[in-house]
Amino acid sequence: MNNTLMEVGHLVQLHWSRKKENSICTFLYLHISVKKEIPDIDETSVKNVVGVDMGMNFLVTAIDSKDRMLFVGSRHIKNKKAQYKRIRKQLQQRQTPSARRRLKKIGNRENRFQTDLNHKVSKALIRFAGKNSLIALEDLTGIRSATTRVKRKNRYYSVSWAFHQLRFFIEYKAKRAGIKVIAFDPKYTSQKCPKCGHTEKVNRNKKTHTFSCKTCQYTSNDDRIGAMNLRTKGIEYLHNVSVQA
Numbered sequence: 001m002n003n004t005l006m007e008v009g010h011l012v013q014l015h016w017s018r019k020k021e022n023s024i025c026t027f028l029y030l031h032i033s034v035k036k037e038i039p040d041i042d043e044t045s046v047k048n049v050v051g052v053d054m055g056m057n058f059l060v061t062a063i064d065s066k067d068r069m070l071f072v073g074s075r076h077i078k079n080k081k082a083q084y085k086r087i088r089k090q091l092q093q094r095q096t097p098s099a100r101r102r103l104k105k106i107g108n109r110e111n112r113f114q115t116d117l118n119h120k121v122s123k124a125l126i127r128f129a130g131k132n133s134l135i136a137l138e139d140l141t142g143i144r145s146a147t148t149r150v151k152r153k154n155r156y157y158s159v160s161w162a163f164h165q166l167r168f169f170i171e172y173k174a175k176r177a178g179i180k181v182i183a184f185d186p187k188y189t190s191q192k193c194p195k196c197g198h199t200e201k202v203n204r205n206k207k208t209h210t211f212s213c214k215t216c217q218y219t220s221n222d223d224r225i226g227a228m229n230l231r232t233k234g235i236e237y238l239h240n241v242s243v244q245a
């Protein structure tokens with residue numbers, strides 16, 4: 001079994017705000033302090049596979065091997081984000097020193113809100129998955145898939161620090177909890193029917209948030225479909241590992 005050094009302890013946040021345009025801060029994480037040896041999770045000990053769909057506004061949908069589901073996030077997040085955006089826009093137009101000061105303040109508050117949210121979401125997900133599980137999530141960092149995804153789903157946040165932060169939180173909390181995390185290419189995860197495999201763009205209706213297979217008529221919430229397809233990727237991964245071993 002491979003052992004890796006896992007850095008646990010304090011998370012140091014360094015941030016600075018850009019002066020112009022939006023006041024969203026760029027975050028840089030330094031993960032420092034006590035080094036503790038944490039064994040890598042052995043694939044053969046995995047008993048539960050959790051597929052995770054990370055939607056816009058950080059609404060996370062997860063489904064596990066027993067078909068249990070988890071939804072984290074709410075409409076409230078969307079409203080809150082819209083509210084921040086509105087205030088920022090108003091302040092940006094004013095161009096006065098006091099408006100700039102307020103803009104910076106608002107930006108900091110928004111970052112704290114996002115960080116807090118990411119902590120909550122990752123914590124809920126780790127608790128849901130439990131020990132000896134594999135979390136299969138979308139790799140939104142791959143440039144090609146990230147850009148197409150952003151375009152497709154209008155997820156401008158997916159390439160931002162907030163998504164990276166959420167992924168980072170999930171990964172380090174998972175490791176501490178004995179959970180393996182693997183990121184998969186999200187290609188077709190929202191178009192593929194988890195029942196019959198039929199893959200077509202029109203299977204999904206973004207407006208109604210529903211997925212309805214044009215071949216077998218299987219119908220469900222679209223985020224749930226994404227989570228199911230990621231779970232399948234996780235199961236396939238485990239299968240391949242066991243075949244190779």
Ligand SMILES: [Zn+2]
Binds near residue numbers: 195196198215216217
């Ligand atoms: Zn189908």
